[in-house]
Amino acid sequence: MAGLERDEAEGAPLLSDPVYQVLGNERRRHVLQVLAAEDDPIDIGTLAERVAGLENDRPVAEVTYDQRKSxxxxxxxxxxxxxxxxxxxRSEGGWDRIExxxxxxxxxxxxxxxxxxSAARDRLSVALAALVVGLFLGVGVVPPSMLSLVDPLYGLLVGLSLLAVGYVLMK
Structure with missing residues (x-):
């Protein structure tokens, strides 16, 4: 986490061992995500519903009582x-106003x-792999006696097609 170590404004460590420990838990990262999306402080019940929605990959309206309670x-x-x-x-009033x-x-x-x-790098990796595979497939399926200028272009077309499919799948 190279860009996270120091708070540039104060020169103080932004992340210490306890902060790394906190960030090592997905639920706590979800808490940061939910609170960052809020303009005003929220209560623990609302926070629990939204975090449960993220954890269970469902809208808040579909979160069950047991998921929320947990x-x-x-x-x-x-x-x-x-x-x-x-x-x-920080919170005021015993988790009534969390921010x-x-x-x-x-x-x-x-x-x-x-x-x-990271997502952009992943898409680029898939795209480049698809392009290379497409070029090999496009050129490799043609018998050597039929190789011409058209065949590499066919490989490029196959590669670009795979690139488009990879891009759509990564979205």
Whole structure:
């Protein structure tokens, strides 16, 4: 996490061992994601519903009582106190108004930027692999006696077709 180590404004470590430990848990990363999307503080119940939706890959309206309760309990007993202790979230009124701290918001911005760059690299890798495979397939299926200028172009066409398919699948 090369770009995450220091807070440029203060020169202080942005990530310490406890922060790395916090970020090592997917539920806590979901908490950062949900809170970053909010303009105002939210209560633990709303946070639990949204995190449960992310964890179960479903809209909040489809989150079951058991899924919500499981997340709520984990947030209340473990995740939020830990996140508050390392300075990523703050709350007023016993988890009634939870929001990101400036430190938590900065870490979430950097994580989100890293995820976008990783996705772009993944798409590029698939695209280049598809192009190479297409070129080999296009040229390799033609008997040597029929090779001409058209055959490499056919390989390029196959490669570009695979590239388009790879791009669509990666979206």
């Amino acid at each position: 997340v709520y309990t984990g947030l209340h007993q473990n995740h939020l106190p830990m996140m508050e202790q390392v300075g990523l979230v 990101l701290t400036d430190r938590g918001a900065e870490i979430q911005r950097r994580i989100a930027g890293r995820d976008r760059r």
